[in-house]
Amino acid sequence: MRSKPRLFAFSHICSQSYITGAEKLLLFMLKELIPYFNCTLVVPNTGYLSAQAEQAGVAIIVQPIPISVPLYLSQPHLMEELHKFRSHSDYAALVQLLAEQRPDVVLVSTSVHPMPAIAAKELGIPVVWMLMETIRLTPYTSASVALIERYSDWIVGISESTLQPIRMFFPHLAHRMMLLPPSWHIDALRPTSWLTNRENRRNRLAIKHQHKLIGFIASSIYENKGFIPYIKMSIEIATRHPNAMFLVVGNPVDRPLFDSGIDMVRQAGLLERFRWVQFEDQIETIYPAFDLLVVPSLTAEGFGLTALEGLIFKKPVVAFASGGLAEIMAATGNAANAVPVGDIGGLIARVDALLHSGDLYTIGEKNAHAADLAYGLTAYRIKLLRLLELLRANTIRVPHLVRGSGPVIYLLEGGILRPFRSEAAVIEAGYSLDQIMEIDDATIHALPKGEPIGRLELSVAIQTPAPPAPMSRSRSRKGRRGTRVRGGKKRSSKSRGRASTRRRSVSARKRSARRKRRG
Known part of the structure; x- marks a missing residue:
């Protein structure tokens, strides 16, 4: 298998x-x-x-x-x-x-x-x-x-x-x-524990039943997360709603920014109505304690997971319409609670309206249902x-031939680059030159090199005969006098010697025959 x-x-x-x-x-x-x-x-x-x-x-x-x-x-x-x-x-x-x-x-x-x-x-x-x-x-x-x-x-x-x-x-x-x-996996959030977690967390924070806890949560607290807009909104809401309390959850990585927000609260005389908790990785112990969540991100969020988590935990959510946050709010029927980025007055107006509605629980239930339809596990798995x-349709691999800025072509095989001895060796090995991918020299240098591929081509030196030396004028004339031509071809001196020997033999035999006839 x-x-x-x-x-x-x-x-x-x-x-x-x-x-x-x-x-x-x-x-x-x-x-x-x-x-x-x-x-x-x-x-x-x-x-x-x-x-x-x-x-x-x-x-x-x-x-x-x-x-x-x-x-x-x-x-x-x-x-x-x-x-x-x-x-x-x-x-x-x-x-x-x-x-x-x-x-x-x-x-x-x-x-x-x-x-x-x-x-x-x-x-x-x-x-x-x-x-x-x-x-x-x-x-x-x-x-x-x-x-x-x-x-x-x-x-x-x-x-x-x-x-x-x-x-x-x-x-x-x-x-x-x-x-x-x-x-999300709803079982991992342990929904059966939410009511108990709400009571426990609020008791530890000295938040009473009649209080409306307005939350801000971020893994890291820095400028783009909108901590200062949240503080400004909270100060105004605190003057309008005596039962409003505020909880900040997160790590203040920008400490001067965090301290300046706390100073604003202190100067407003509202420090006793604010709570701060270091980031909590078990979010099911934090979100249930909220009555309302504010996500005032100042940058274009890739998604806005905090807002989605608020919806999952059945909370009304107010947010800046930044990036993916605007999409979440629209997809869950909360477009009216997504105000323009930086509009602190808009935040105040929406939070104020929700607190006056007196029906935060019903709004939260609707939010959870809408979030499940738009982003629940069934919708995720379909996508x-x-x-x-797409991945299965592209699992067929072709041999990986690479070349850096130099002329050498390599086959990447088992984490090792094996150089071809020549382009002809690439063809002989059954590959095509159009399969070669040009990559950075840093990648070439990072990989170990293996045995070369292809035959070792020996260069054979071809000896070219030297041109004959020019003859002197007298030797040239002597050569022409001693040369007989038969059939349009010149005869060599060796051939001329053999022919002369044959003529002498024939003459000797004729003389011997005449002497015998006379005798």
Whole structure:
């Protein structure tokens, strides 16, 4: 029985203290791919993601690989940075890993992780590039998009927002792109524990039953997550609703920003109404405690997993309509609660209206049902099967012939480059010259070299006789006098000697015959 094909997935990070949205999405996808592939996760270090993946039956390989933020930000020095990365020992180790292991397909996660895609594609390994962020639009976006197009076989976006830059510059690539929004395993969220978790968490935070807890949650708290807009909105809502309380969940990686927000709360005299919790990886213990969730992201979100999680946990959600967030809110009937990016007044108005509605529970129930229809496991698996069909249709391999900037042609075989002795050797071995793929010299140098292919051609020196020396004038005349011509051909001196001997013999025999007759 044929074993399952092998898939190598690459994560750009593996946090040790928390898990990011991108890591959650990759972990979920790997769990869904296990029935179809022998999955291996390649991480830069061990951490929360690798531990969870290993528990799910995914093999782990630790391989540091540099990431490229300029690819995501569409900055002018992108190619210069990638060239620098290629000269690094980590890139050589990556090439050797892929060449030796030779997986059937490589899955690259996020738009800041190009090196695994580059190495895999140059080694002839099919690449699925999963875009989880919306690439920034700048004068250099075309270069970022062109690189993704070149080093991928399929481009998978978690939202239309992530695919939009690709469609803008490569509209003809529709057959290589597909939309695969994330989903969730409801059992992993332990819904039967939500009510108990709500009571326990609120008791620990001193949140009473009559309080309305308005939440902000992010794995890392920094400017683009909209922490300051949330604080400004909260201060105004606190003056309008005496029973409103506020909970911030996340790691303040930008400490000055975090401290400035807390100072604003302190100056407003509202510090006792705010709570802060370090990031909690068991989200089923946090979301149930909220009565309402605010997601004021200032950047174009690739998807907006926090908003989807709020909907799954039956919470009303208010958000900035940034990137994928706008798609989620529209797909679940919450377009009215998605306000323009940066519109703090809009946030205040929507939160105020929801609190006045007095029916947050019913709104939350509707949200959970709408989220399941749009993004539930059934919808996800239907789309995933389409991707699997595309992968199956492209599993036929052809011999991988490569050449760098030099003239030597190589066959990549078992992680080793075997040079052909000549182009004729390529043809004699049964390959075609149009199968040759030009790759970067860094990839060529990273791989060990094997025995040459083809016959050793010996060069045979052909001896050309020297032209005869010119004859002197007297010798030329003597030669012409001693030469007899018969049938238009010159006779050699040796032939002339034999003919002279025959004439002398004939004359002697005639003289002997005349003497006998006289006698």
